[in-house]
Amino acid sequence: MNGIPEEPADLLISTRDLDRRAGELAHEMSQELRACVRPPVLVGVLKGSTLFLADLLRRFDIEVEVDFISISSYSQAGGSSGVVRIVKDLESDMAGRDVVIVEDIVDTGLTLNYLRRSLSERAPASLRAVTLLDKAARRIVPVELEYSGFEIPDVFVVGYGLDFQGLYRNVPEILAVKDIAKLANDPMLLVDRLFLEK
Ligand code: 5GP
Numbered sequence: 001m002n003g004i005p006e007e008p009a010d011l012l013i014s015t016r017d018l019d020r021r022a023g024e025l026a027h028e029m030s031q032e033l034r035a036c037v038r039p040p041v042l043v044g045v046l047k048g049s050t051l052f053l054a055d056l057l058r059r060f061d062i063e064v065e066v067d068f069i070s071i072s073s074y075s076q077a078g079g080s081s082g083v084v085r086i087v088k089d090l091e092s093d094m095a096g097r098d099v100v101i102v103e104d105i106v107d108t109g110l111t112l113n114y115l116r117r118s119l120s121e122r123a124p125a126s127l128r129a130v131t132l133l134d135k136a137a138r139r140i141v142p143v144e145l146e147y148s149g150f151e152i153p154d155v156f157v158v159g160y161g162l163d164f165q166g167l168y169r170n171v172p173e174i175l176a177v178k179d180i181a182k183l184a185n186d187p188m189l190l191v192d193r194l195f196l197e198k
Contacts, residue, residue, distance in 0.1 A: 033106065041066070044066065044102045068090070096114050104133065105157070116144065192196070
């Protein structure tokens with residue numbers, strides 16, 4: 001014991017690495033989607049993907065459109081239950097469009113699997129998915145993932161759009177929570193460390 005309180009979360013991915021990876025992915029996708037007849041549509045999955053989507057968007061060097069979908073995944077601590085329903089649907093018609101689903105994290109794969117099925121029923125010209133984070137070891141259903149930012153271990157993460165009970169989306173980097181039960185007991189635990197001490 002050295003008297004210094006243990007940090008409740010570790011830095012997993014820095015803002016610098018997030019920034020660099022978003023640039024690489026946007027570049028790769030721009031190359032592949034350049035030949036599309038109409039601008040591709042990036043479908044942001046609310047709310048976790050918003051920061052990632054914004055960072056991708058500003059780095060695309062082709063014209064793209066943006067739409068949003070919001071789903072409720074009846075989450076359990078540390079992940080989703082797999083029961084998914086759309087709570088806010090897309091505004092535009094996806095028929096004949098080249099669509100890219102933009103996810104924050106793919107964990108069991110149930111949510112993305114549901115989204116892919118739902119969007120493919122709308123007759124898009126093509127359907128792809130990009131996720132910032134991939135917890136591949138936790139996959140329950142195999143799901144196609146054309147682009148992925150970082151594969152991460154089985155840890156609960158917050159920041160850069162990802163929340164815990166609505167908190168921490170505005171943390172600029174990705175943090176790995178050390179003790180999810182402790183955070184569940186005291187959801188503001190990281191707030192004091194991250195913001196009040198600055
Ligand atoms: P899946 O359906 O792939 O199991 O889970 C996808 C959803 O679970 C994500 O969109 C996210 O809402 C939630 N989720 C899974 N792992 C994490 C995590 O480590 N941190 C946060 N904040 N959400 C997670």
